[in-house]
Amino acid sequence: MSNRSFSLRRTLFRRLFDQQTRSGRRFEALCGLLALLSVITIFIESSMGSQLTFTPQEWHLFIWIEIGFTLIFTLEYILRVIAWPRPVRYVFSFWGVIDLATMLPLYVLWLWPELAIHYFFAWRAMRAIRVLRILKLLRYMPALHSLWRAVINARHQLILFYAFVGIVMVSAGALMYAIEGEASGFTSLGVAVYWAVVTVTTVGYGDITPHSVSGRFVASVLILIGYSVIAIPTGILTAQMSNELQQSKRARRCPRCHLEDHNPEAHYCMRCGEQLPQLKETYPEEKQ
Numbered sequence: 001m002s003n004r005s006f007s008l009r010r011t012l013f014r015r016l017f018d019q020q021t022r023s024g025r026r027f028e029a030l031c032g033l034l035a036l037l038s039v040i041t042i043f044i045e046s047s048m049g050s051q052l053t054f055t056p057q058e059w060h061l062f063i064w065i066e067i068g069f070t071l072i073f074t075l076e077y078i079l080r081v082i083a084w085p086r087p088v089r090y091v092f093s094f095w096g097v098i099d100l101a102t103m104l105p106l107y108v109l110w111l112w113p114e115l116a117i118h119y120f121f122a123w124r125a126m127r128a129i130r131v132l133r134i135l136k137l138l139r140y141m142p143a144l145h146s147l148w149r150a151v152i153n154a155r156h157q158l159i160l161f162y163a164f165v166g167i168v169m170v171s172a173g174a175l176m177y178a179i180e181g182e183a184s185g186f187t188s189l190g191v192a193v194y195w196a197v198v199t200v201t202t203v204g205y206g207d208i209t210p211h212s213v214s215g216r217f218v219a220s221v222l223i224l225i226g227y228s229v230i231a232i233p234t235g236i237l238t239a240q241m242s243n244e245l246q247q248s249k250r251a252r253r254c255p256r257c258h259l260e261d262h263n264p265e266a267h268y269c270m271r272c273g274e275q276l277p278q279l280k281e282t283y284p285e286e287k288q
Contacts, residue, residue, distance in 0.1 A: 012083040031076060035102070035130035038069045042124050066124075070106040073127075077103055102127040150240035157236050165200070165229060172196040172222055180215045184208070200226040253277075 018024040045062050077099050084090040091100070105123045151158075173193030180186045185208040186195065195208045199222045210216050253259070254269040254276060268275055 009083050012079065013085065016079060017083060032131045034069065034072060035127045039125060039128045039131075041065055041069075042127075066106055070103065073099070073103045098126075098129050102130055146241055146244040149244050150237055153244075154236045154240045158233055161232055161236070165225075168222075168225065169193055169196045169200065172218060176210065176215055176218055179212060179218065180210055184211050184215070196222060199223060200229055202226045 014021055015023050016027045019028060041062070080090060080096075080099065081087045090096045102124075108123075170193055173196040174189060176195060177186050177189050177192035180192075186192045191208065198205055199219055202223065210219050254272065254274050256274040257269060257272045259269055259271045
C-alpha cells in the first residue's frame with residue numbers, strides 16, 4: 001500500500017508540479033494566471049471604495065469571487081504538500097510560505113475580523129508575488145535561455161559591483177551626515193544613506209538637499225557615479241549574452257560543412273541537409 005501511495009504521489013507531482021514536463025509547465029502557468037486575475041479583482045474591488053460603500057449585490061459578488069480564489073489556492077497548496085517529495089521542506093521554503101500567506105486572508109478575516117480588516121486588501125495583493133512563478137518557466141523557453149544563462153554566468157560580477165555600490169552608499173551617507181548634520185535634514189545616518197541611494201539612482205526627490213559647498217560636491221560625485229549604476233551592469237550582461245550567442249552557434253555547427261548560423265529549433269543543416277547536433281540544455285532543478 002505504501003508503494004502504491006508513493007507511486008500516486010510521484011505521478012501527481014510529475015503531472016502538476018514538475019516543470020520539466022509540459023503538463024507541469026502548463027499547470028504552473030495556470031496558477032500564475034489565476035493569481036494575476038485575483039490581483040486584478042482586488043484592484044477593481046479597492047477602486048470601488050471600502051466595504052462600507054458597497055451595495056449588498058456588489059459585496060456578495062466580491063465575497064464569492066474571493067471564496068472561489070481561496071478554495072482554488074487552498075486546493076493547490078494541499079496538492080503541493082501531498083505530492084512534493086519532501087513536504088516539510090516545501091512548507092518552510094520561500095514559495096511554500098508565500099503560498100500559505102496568500103491563501104490565508106479570507107480565513108483570518110473570518111476568524112479575527114478586527115485584525116484582518118485593515119490589511120485585507122494589502123494582504124490579498126501579495127498574491128502578485130505568486131505570478132513570479134511564471135518567471136521560472138522562462139528557463140524552458142529557447143528564445144530566453146541565453147538571457148537566463150547570461151544572468152547566471154554574470155552573477156558574481158553583478159554581486160561584486162552592487163556590493164561596491166552599497167559600500168559607497170554607506171560611506172557617502174556617513175560623510176554627508178557629518179558635513180550637513182540635522183540642520184539640513186540629515187537627522188540620522190539612515191536618512192543620510194537614504195539620500196545617497198536616491199541621489200545615485202538620479203531620482204532626486206528633493207525632500208533632503210545639501211546646502212554647504214562640501215555637501216554639494218559630494219552630491220555631484222554621487223550623481224556621476226549614478227550613471228555607472230546603469231551602464232556597468234548593462235555592459236556585463238551584454239558581454240555575457242554575446243558569449244552565450246557565440247557558444248550556441250558553435251554548438252549547432254554542421255559536422256559536414258561546418259555552417260554555424262542555424263535556427264535553434266532546426267534539426268538539419270540548411271546547406272547540406274546533415275543532421276545537426278541537438279542542444280542538451282540542463283536546467284537547475286528545484287531541490288525540494
